[in-house]
Amino acid sequence: MNNKLYTQFVGSCSLVLFAFLGYVVKFYPVWIQPFDQVITNGVRSLYPTWNPFFLWITKFANPSTIVVLFLALLFVLIYGKRYAEAAWFSLGVIGIAGIFNPLIKLLFMRERPTLEHLVTEHSYSFPSGHSTASMVLYGTLIFFVALFIQNTYLKRGVQVLLGIWIVLIGMSRIYLGVHFPSDIVGGFSLGLGWLLLTYPYYQKQRFVWRFKNKQL
Template sequence: MKIKSLTNMQWIGCITLVLFLGLASIVKFQLGLLHPFDQTITDFVRSDYPNWNTFFVTITKFGDPISIGLISIIVFSFLYLKKFKRAAIWFASGVIGISTIGNSVLKLIFMRERPTLEHLVTEHTYSFPSGHSTGSMVVYGMILLLLPLVVKQKSLRFILQFALALLILGIGTSRIYSGVHYPSDVLGGYLFGLSWLLLSYPIYKGVHHE
């Protein structure tokens, strides 16, 4: 059987995965090294606290399990009913395998406590990696990549993709502003989710027949 070489996207995915593993190692064994990074970014994001409380509390809801779950069900159902079955399977595997199971397992491995800042939202799980960041990167990232299936107008597609990218960034920022995550938690969630997207999307594209 002939083994295909990695695509450029997958090579970048390998880099983001290595970066995630490096960050995870620091969290596990040398957590103190992250303090200057976390403190600097947190101070910057929360520099105008509490003036942006309402905005960021609203944004963060787009990454919570209920919102992600509802959006995932709608997108999966749409893809499946429209006969984009391979896309639906790829989408479901990311939501279930990475955003839900994978991120939950990682939290139990690292068991990082959340920041001691005032929390604008209630959280009960561990801190690393950020589930909202992983979930938004995986779910909204897959939607971003799948938009060409249903949105043929390039200008409209670009606007929607740009909006999704901003939403992903906004959700991660909201977790820092809300006091429930360190910036390194958010970075970890982004890298974990992005690695999945970059490594798996070329595989889906190579076999899909939509």
């Protein structure tokens, strides 16, 4: 119970952070400019040496890549009769990353940075779709690692690498000039809030599926 309350508390804080950022971006954008400027200057200090690296990294959260990875993992989960996992995974990727994020952009209508864009983007800036999608997809994988890897050290290692991967994808969007840092934090907090608030319900549904299978 304590773990459930802690998880949901952190998830709630993540959504509160998202709501706060959204409010500031919509009504008081000047407040957040110093934060955006400092982080952007730090990340862009690597320009242009790291162009190939960040152009490669960002592709792992492009819509086409997300769709391919989603379908591949969904097939693995359904083939393994992990229906609770498949349902939770689908709700996150389709519902939050695929539908909610693009729609919520229309509420804030934040224009993208005026820096040189190293990739072409046509939608609004807040929250970052790449950040939300990477947090939801690769963040879900962090939880699922335990299903496929039993060795504790290997499991933790893979989870840490996935966490670093998510952060690098967020950094790539700043480096490429298509997002403000607050867009990245907003996308991350939205995705993390979803994962942590719904994780206990996924666990409960997983238990129900296991119980039914044992009865059969």
